[in-house]
Amino acid sequence: MGAFLDKPKTEKYNSHGEGNGLRYGLSSMQGWRVEMEDAHTAVLGLPAPGMTDWSFFAVYDGHAGSKVANYCSKHLLEHIITASLGAGNTQSSQSGSDVSNPPAPVPPAVEAVKAGIRTGFLKIDEHMRSFSDLRNGMDRSGSTAVGILLSPDHFFFINCGDSRAVLYRNSQVCFSTLDHKPCNPRERERIQNAGGSVMIQRVNGSLAVSRALGDYDYKCVDGKGPTEQLVSPEPEVFVMVRAPEQDQFVILACDGIWDVMSNEELCEFVKSRLEVCDDLEKVCNEVVDTCLHKGSRDNMSVVLVCLPNAPKVSEEAVRKDTELNNYLESQVEEMLSRPGEEGFPDLVTVMRNLSTDSGMPPLPPGGGLASKRSVIEAVYNRLNPYREEDGVSISIYNKWVFCLSLPIYRR
Structure with missing residues (x-):
């Protein structure tokens, strides 16, 4: 699991x-x-x-x-x-209705x-x-x-x-x-009443949710109904x-x-x-x-x-998003055009350098720089002579996650 x-x-x-x-x-x-x-x-x-x-x-x-x-x-x-x-x-089958002209459902x-x-x-x-x-x-x-x-x-x-x-x-x-979590007081009470326990915030130390379909190993307490398991x-x-x-x-x-x-x-x-x-x-x-x-x-x-009143596309928002993408692309291109003493920078170094850029336009709310990774990575891969074709490795991915946890990326 x-x-x-x-x-x-x-x-x-x-x-x-x-x-x-x-x-x-x-x-x-x-x-x-x-x-x-x-x-x-x-x-x-x-x-x-x-x-x-x-x-x-x-x-x-x-x-x-x-x-x-x-x-x-x-x-x-x-x-x-x-x-x-x-x-x-049951109501629709009641007598007295006109069979030739049945009422609308x-x-x-x-x-x-x-x-x-x-x-x-x-x-x-x-x-x-x-x-x-x-x-x-x-x-x-x-x-x-x-x-x-x-x-x-x-x-x-x-x-x-x-x-x-x-x-x-x-x-x-x-x-x-x-959310139905085992540590919620109401859920914990039912679990304990059914003879179970909540350990490490899990049902009997194993399952992380307290309500679910299936999971029949947790629904076999004799004398308890289906909603009391x-x-x-x-x-x-x-x-x-x-x-x-x-x-x-x-x-x-x-x-x-x-x-x-x-x-x-x-x-x-x-x-x-x-x-x-x-x-x-x-x-x-x-x-x-x-x-x-x-x-x-x-x-x-x-x-x-x-729903009908959902946000609509705005010319101003499109313009700002395009400006942000262009800015990120230009910054990455500039960084890769002048390798440092250690040679061609890796993606984490590029990200770290972007994090110090005080002139960056506002990032998408809630998404931060993580939501613009595809833009950054596309430019990086296009200009990177050492690109690996088989995708991101776990080590690079973990460095990405670390960088994206920094406050600058959550703006």
Whole structure:
């Protein structure tokens, strides 16, 4: 679960779409992990009566394998829809309706949706337990899940584990889901009541999340219900009324993103990128690359859902970003045109020299110099006669991370 590669896998999976007044983009990268265990869901228009103008997005962060995350990405939504529509189906079958002119489908009420989300999580967790490899311990995988269900009037934020969703409204972080960590008092109490312990901030000293789908080794305490086990599959659901004139975007991401960027840093960075680029896949790719360069060693997945009032491309922002790129390129070219006494400078030396440059234009908020590594590295590689074609080594990468931890790079 904690094994790493010699070099990160930086190929990305991308997707995007538009509908129901929304635009979304997503990006995922394996990074330094030996296996890609993340998965995701993005559906515009739910396949259910009365819910075609609803949408659903989710990120699943698997651990100890990818089976649970992948299965949930394909089937969790159908469990939620089935449970949410249960009461509505009963009402629609009542006698007295005109068969020749049936009423228009009615979407489920808010409380029915909240109950349906909870039931959907419990049902899919119960269903997966029957899989032979999960039942007999051949596969011990589990997964967090963070998602958002959008109706025309409401946000339903859904969280089970330590992936996270944030809402950016009125140019500030308006809402964030709460991570389910074993050291949280409420989670610790349930764990201890089930006969477990919290050591080194982990369930029984092993699992770093206190709620997840799968992880059946932690769900076998006799006499306890599914939500009373060491690890619970029960999601927390937060309902918010949409504010069309104020809501700007929602970000869903796994902890490989949040490990190196705070809520505010990520939202400010995304806002700054949306002001220079309207390609949401590209914006998400910049998030993933920036987090890799900030030192994330985990799989990384991010889904960006832009609402009608999302930031728009600004000529002024584009001009400033271009000026910054040109400045960085010229500084690197100048440094490489005059090698010092020790010969051709390595990339770390170039970065260190940039850190002393008081004339540098402002860096992207939240991203800092890490978000401009591709610009710097492209110039360096073009002019470097000793370039290695097989990518960045661990030693160079670790020097990068050290340099990027300096205050100058976090401006």
